[in-house]
Each structure stands twice: as structure tokens, then as C-alpha cells.
Amino acid sequence: MTMTVSEKVENVALPEVRWPENGLLPVVMQHAVTGEVLQLAYANAEALGLTRQTGRAHFYSRSRQEIWERGETSGIAFAVQEIRLDCDGDALLYMVETSGPACHTGARSCFFTTLTDAGGAPAPSPPALASQAGVMLEVWQTIRERAATMPEGSYVAYLFREGIDKIGKKIGEEAAEVIIATKNGVAERTSSEVADLWFHSLVALAACDVTPMEVFAQLERRKR
Numbered sequence: 001m002t003m004t005v006s007e008k009v010e011n012v013a014l015p016e017v018r019w020p021e022n023g024l025l026p027v028v029m030q031h032a033v034t035g036e037v038l039q040l041a042y043a044n045a046e047a048l049g050l051t052r053q054t055g056r057a058h059f060y061s062r063s064r065q066e067i068w069e070r071g072e073t074s075g076i077a078f079a080v081q082e083i084r085l086d087c088d089g090d091a092l093l094y095m096v097e098t099s100g101p102a103c104h105t106g107a108r109s110c111f112f113t114t115l116t117d118a119g120g121a122p123a124p125s126p127p128a129l130a131s132q133a134g135v136m137l138e139v140w141q142t143i144r145e146r147a148a149t150m151p152e153g154s155y156v157a158y159l160f161r162e163g164i165d166k167i168g169k170k171i172g173e174e175a176a177e178v179i180i181a182t183k184n185g186v187a188e189r190t191s192s193e194v195a196d197l198w199f200h201s202l203v204a205l206a207a208c209d210v211t212p213m214e215v216f217a218q219l220e221r222r223k224r
Contacts, residue, residue, distance in 0.1 A: 018089040032081040032095040038102035076100035
């Protein structure tokens, strides 16, 4: 029988947890697909228990002194795929998938600021590779949503109505555009055409019920 995510999380046997005097463990949230570090929060035993039971991230608010579920006010939930305990038993890592940005500022991650070497004012950090991979995943998820709802005026819905032959034709057309752009040596045009090719490839993945994570796994094998 296939277990749900919450059942998998609940049934994971954690090694002995070393609870501090205040009963709160730091919890690092990391995206299960991109590897991006998203947020830091704290959990007591009850919050950890609720996370394991439901598969949804629960924490303890030090300011409000109460249990809270990620997404109960923002609507952006964390689905916990795996819970890890560090080697000293005094910190947790939640491997999660999210329904939107992790930070209240609207950023994908709370860790978007880089401190200067001289200790001066913080400077915005450049987009991380993990964050860029997250953008690809978000586009794929949007494509899946369009395929499910088929809204009028949606280009993705149009492609799905036309069928896999149309999607394949578009991929062929975009691949030809990439070849032309690279032969002409125009960098901006090349990046734009590759983006079009990737987008239509994501449509094809969704049509075949294949996730980007499966493609990432294939790429992982090729780097060795």
C-alpha cells in the first residue's frame, strides 16, 4: 500500500532529540527539490509532533508563545517531505515543498541579504542557482494548474486542447529558433529562444505527467 507524505513523515523514527532548557529546537526549512534554504523557525515537542502527524510544518512562536502552522495566515504552506535531525540532536531540518515564497517580503527565501566583508551595510545577493531552479518548478506547477482548469484565453490551455502533436510541433519550432539564434551569435536572442524551448518542454513534461525533478535526476547522472 502506498503511504501518504504525512504517513511517511509520521512514521519516521527520529534518533534521540536533545531538547534545550527552553524546549525549543531551531528548524531549518530547505526546499526538497531545489535545495534552497528557505527559512529558520523553532519547534517544541508539540509542534514537531503535529508536523509528523499532518505532514505540514508546525512551529512555536516565541513572540506569541503559541503553536502555529505555516500558511495558516499567509496561505503559503510548507508540505514536509522529510525530517532530519542533526548529529548533535539539537536542530531539525525540514525538507519541504512550498506553495509560494517563503519570506513575508515576497522573496523566495528569507536568506536573500549578503553582508559586506567590511561589516558595512547589507547588500542584496544575486539570485542563487537553487532559486532559479525553483522558478522552473513554479512555471511547471502553473502549467499543471492551467492544464487542470483550462481557463479561457490561456496559451497553455490552448496547447493542451490541441494535443501532444501541437506541443511537439512547438518544441520543434523553438529548437529551430535556438539553432538560428546561436548561429547568429546574438546572446539576448539565444537566451530568449532557449527560454521558449524550455517553456514548451515543461508543457510536454506536464502532458506526459513527468516532473522537472525527474529531469534533474537525469542531469545529475550526466555530471558524473
